[in-house]
Amino acid sequence: MLEEVAGGVIAPNGFVVGSTHCGLKGNVKKHDIGIITSEYPCKAAALFTTNQIVAAPIIYSRKVIKRGGVHAIVVNSGNANACTGERGYKDAETMAQLTAKELNTTPDRILVASTGIIGHPLPMQKIKKGIIKASNSFGNTQSHAAHIAKTIMTTDLAPKHIAVKIPIAKKEVTIGAIAKGSGMISPNMATMICFITTDAEISLNTLRSCLKHSVEKSFNQITVDGHMSTNDMVAILANGMARNKNISFSSKSELALFQKALDHVTQQMAKAIVKDGEGASKFVQIEVLGAKTILDAKKIARSVAESPLVKTAINGEDPNWGRIVSAAGYAGVKLEESKIKLFINKTLIFKNGLPVTPTPKNLPDQMKKEEILIQLQLGIGNGETTMWTCDLSKEYIKINADYHT
Amino acid sequence: MLEEVAGGVIAPNGFVVGSTHCGLKGNVKKHDIGIITSEYPCKAAALFTTNQIVAAPIIYSRKVIKRGGVHAIVVNSGNANACTGERGYKDAETMAQLTAKELNTTPDRILVASTGIIGHPLPMQKIKKGIIKASNSFGNTQSHAAHIAKTIMTTDLAPKHIAVKIPIAKKEVTIGAIAKGSGMISPNMATMICFITTDAEISLNTLRSCLKHSVEKSFNQITVDGHMSTNDMVAILANGMARNKNISFSSKSELALFQKALDHVTQQMAKAIVKDGEGASKFVQIEVLGAKTILDAKKIARSVAESPLVKTAINGEDPNWGRIVSAAGYAGVKLEESKIKLFINKTLIFKNGLPVTPTPKNLPDQMKKEEILIQLQLGIGNGETTMWTCDLSKEYIKINADYHT
Numbered sequence: 013m014l015e016e017v018a019g020g021v022i023a024p025n026g027f028v029v030g031s032t033h034c035g036l037k038g039n040v041k042k043h044d045i046g047i048i049t050s051e052y053p054c055k056a057a058a059l060f061t062t063n064q065i066v067a068a069p070i071i072y073s074r075k076v077i078k079r080g081g082v083h084a085i086v087v088n089s090g091n092a093n094a095c096t097g098e099r100g101y102k103d104a105e106t107m108a109q110l111t112a113k114e115l116n117t118t119p120d121r122i123l124v125a126s127t128g129i130i131g132h133p134l135p136m137q138k139i140k141k142g143i144i145k146a147s148n149s150f151g152n153t154q155s156h157a158a159h160i161a162k163t164i165m166t167t168d169l170a171p172k173h174i175a176v177k178i179p180i181a182k183k184e185v186t187i188g189a190i191a192k193g194s195g196m197i198s199p200n201m202a203t204m205i206c207f208i209t210t211d212a213e214i215s216l217n218t219l220r221s222c223l224k225h226s227v228e229k230s231f232n233q234i235t236v237d238g239h240m241s242t243n244d245m246v247a248i249l250a251n252g253m254a255r256n257k258n259i260s261f262s263s264k265s266e267l268a269l270f271q272k273a274l275d276h277v278t279q280q281m282a283k284a285i286v287k288d289g290e291g292a293s294k295f296v297q298i299e300v301l302g303a304k305t306i307l308d309a310k311k312i313a314r315s316v317a318e319s320p321l322v323k324t325a326i327n328g329e330d331p332n333w334g335r336i337v338s339a340a341g342y343a344g345v346k347l348e349e350s351k352i353k354l355f356i357n358k359t360l361i362f363k364n365g366l367p368v369t370p371t372p373k374n375l376p377d378q379m380k381k382e383e384i385l386i387q388l389q390l391g392i393g394n395g396e397t398t399m400w401t402c403d404l405s406k407e408y409i410k411i412n413a414d415y416h417t
Numbered sequence: 418m419l420e421e422v423a424g425g426v427i428a429p430n431g432f433v434v435g436s437t438h439c440g441l442k443g444n445v446k447k448h449d450i451g452i453i454t455s456e457y458p459c460k461a462a463a464l465f466t467t468n469q470i471v472a473a474p475i476i477y478s479r480k481v482i483k484r485g486g487v488h489a490i491v492v493n494s495g496n497a498n499a500c501t502g503e504r505g506y507k508d509a510e511t512m513a514q515l516t517a518k519e520l521n522t523t524p525d526r527i528l529v530a531s532t533g534i535i536g537h538p539l540p541m542q543k544i545k546k547g548i549i550k551a552s553n554s555f556g557n558t559q560s561h562a563a564h565i566a567k568t569i570m571t572t573d574l575a576p577k578h579i580a581v582k583i584p585i586a587k588k589e590v591t592i593g594a595i596a597k598g599s600g601m602i603s604p605n606m607a608t609m610i611c612f613i614t615t616d617a618e619i620s621l622n623t624l625r626s627c628l629k630h631s632v633e634k635s636f637n638q639i640t641v642d643g644h645m646s647t648n649d650m651v652a653i654l655a656n657g658m659a660r661n662k663n664i665s666f667s668s669k670s671e672l673a674l675f676q677k678a679l680d681h682v683t684q685q686m687a688k689a690i691v692k693d694g695e696g697a698s699k700f701v702q703i704e705v706l707g708a709k710t711i712l713d714a715k716k717i718a719r720s721v722a723e724s725p726l727v728k729t730a731i732n733g734e735d736p737n738w739g740r741i742v743s744a745a746g747y748a749g750v751k752l753e754e755s756k757i758k759l760f761i762n763k764t765l766i767f768k769n770g771l772p773v774t775p776t777p778k779n780l781p782d783q784m785k786k787e788e789i790l791i792q793l794q795l796g797i798g799n800g801e802t803t804m805w806t807c808d809l810s811k812e813y814i815k816i817n818a819d820y821h822t
Contacts, residue, residue, distance in 0.1 A: 321817055
């Protein structure tokens with residue numbers, strides 16, 4: 013039912029993108045400013061970082077999203093426009109004004125996003141030229157799609173994009189996305205961003221609810237280093253051009269289909285961010301099962317996922333069950349040690365409060381794999397969750413200790 | 418008033434120690450089992466790990482401490498007796514029985530502590546011989562003091578001990594301690610331990626309260642990697658041999674003196690653990706000032722202290738204010754960005770929501786120092802706290818990724 017297609021954010025009908033380099037990433041000619049827009053105005057929803065220290069474009073975009081109607085997203089990389097005071101807010105506003113002018117719309121319909129270095133004012137002359145140039149390059153070719161995915165990259169090693177098609181009441185609906193990581197993230201090279209486009213016809217409240225549900229099961233379930241940035245943002249624009257029967261809370265089956273497709277898109281993007289985490293050599297899926305509540309399961313998954321000792325053990329390909337079990341033990345959740353079972357890549361290695369002896373023979377080979385599945389069965393309820401993370405390597409320290417402000 | 422003296426746990430009157438090697442640390446002839454005891458029975462208080470997964474000796478010692486009367490502590494390194502099931506508990510009980518027999522007392526007056534590898538049963542034949550041999554070596558020379566401090570070490574690079582004398586109502590009271598780290602800590606090479614002895618005459622409830630206060634301001638304020646172990650334990654024995662006027666809640670000035678001395682002992686031990694943290698090259702003191710409440714201040718201090726990005730920046734000697742301020746921002750505490758001031762080694766580097774420009778000239782030299790003081794003034798209240806941590810280095814990854822179970 014769900015078919016992956018090419019194109020990322022330009023895969024849905026009616027979306028075009030433009031991007032260029034305006035000099036925000038030093039002398040290299042990498043694209044650093046771009047615009048995502050739609051022929052028709054969009055309904056829009058977005059979620060932002062919960063950090064108390066937020067970048068200027070987040071403050072601006074929060075106001076835009078309250079109205080729910082969006083015509084375009086303007087985004088730059090190379091400079092986060094964070095910790096830039098009043099001037100920073102005016103600069104974000106100016107980005108919206110310049111973009112609105114090019115698109116014959118109003119600034120209150122423009123989402124603004126920035127990612128890159130913190131504490132430096134935006135070079136507005138470069139930004140201005142960049143917005144004009146990006147607007148003159150609008151299109152929806154695969155080359156456009158590739159460029160916009162690269163435009164939002166900072167320390168990412170690979171561009172991240174996806175698009176899927178689903179049939180909704182005999183019409184074809186498409187959802188596309190681009191995303192960036194990569195450290196989850198150095199506040200100096202902030203941040204996590206994901207832009208999603210769709211041609212679905214959908215009610216605004218339903219769109220908001222769908223995004224919230226999908227983010228809960230994707231971006232809110234990943235951690236690279238537990239350091240939340242000042243610029244995190246996930247936004248979705250829906251232009252209705254698929255002309256499907258309107259998706260709303262009352263159209264349950266269509267809603268379920270759309271939600272499932274959106275879940276797929278956000279989960280693939282979330283996994284791609286973890287796989288491209290700073291210094292990551294392994295992708296780790298942590299499943300906590302049998303917890304008393306989902307919240308308990310989440311606390312334990314996060315405790316395991318963020319333990320530097322668990323992460324270094326995985327980096328060293330060591331099936332260190334003691335670190336995993338004890339990380340679960342300090343998550344602030346009541347446990348019964350004797351009921352816990354721990355599996356690594358489906359091999360049982362801890363039960364009844366004791367390690368399985370002799371150590372299963374296939375374990376060393378399993379630890380060498382690039383994908384590690386940790387399953388903790390707590391045996392005290394039905395709460396469960398899945399979290400994704402990566403290992404902690406010397407390369408992570410190198411990237412982040414050798415980086416200088 | 419407060420004078421540091423030699424001897425660690427044997428500095429107070431009436432305490433003797435014995436230790437030996439019984440073969441728990443492989444073939445090296447390092448001391449791995451020891452006993453701390455007193456001529457006279459002691460009042461005792463202790464605090465234990467809050468991890469839900471706890472080692473057998475912790476379960477045993479919790480029962481002993483409820484009664485409040487203790488004659489000795491028996492401790493081994495090289496094996497944590499954790500995740501060892503029912504057999505583990507019986508082994509801890511046997512350690513108490515063997516020690517009690519040597520000391521002509523009852524097992525319910527023996528605290529048991531173990532530290533080392535998780536998930537392996539104790540080799541009880543070796544332990545038995547060790548306890549007998551250690552009992553036959555009791556003494557209170559400086560050589561005894563040095564040996565007992567080394568006996569509890571696992572991956573620690575240096576032994577940790579301290580003793581202080583204070584006058585209480587014209588009598589000389591002494592408090593001594595030994596402690597071990599060092600990773601805060603690999604659950605496989607668990608754990609944090611601190612044993613404190615004193616010849617003070619003090620009421621049991623007062624002793625319990627004093628220990629709780631001191632630990633709150635010392636061991637509960639340190640973090641190396643945020644991974645809480647299964648074996649953490651801080652215990653104090655008071656034998657009353659200083660024959661001072663009894664310290665109780667009603668003798669306010671004596672109580673204050675004793676509390677101050679105990680604070681000094683625990684803080685010095687806590688700092689020593691951080692300085693010897695796995696891979697640590699810098700000692701970092703984080704002071705959060707002007708928070709709405711002390712709890713808010715603690716949340717922020719911990720968020721900064723445990724951010725891998727802050728820790729790697731300090732390792733790289735980079736004054737990365739963006740990482741510090743944004744780590745404060747995601748601590749789950751409401752902040753006013755414009756009111757925050759950040760100082761590194763007393764140099765102001767961030768205020769009014771902006772970095773101080775130009776960057777203060779002395780900053781690069783300050784970052785090269787071995788001790789880094791981070792002060793975050795939030796400007797919204799009177800809550801404050803101090804926390805100690807270390808940097809995160811490639812050496813930490815090496816120690817913990819190359820370690821194999």
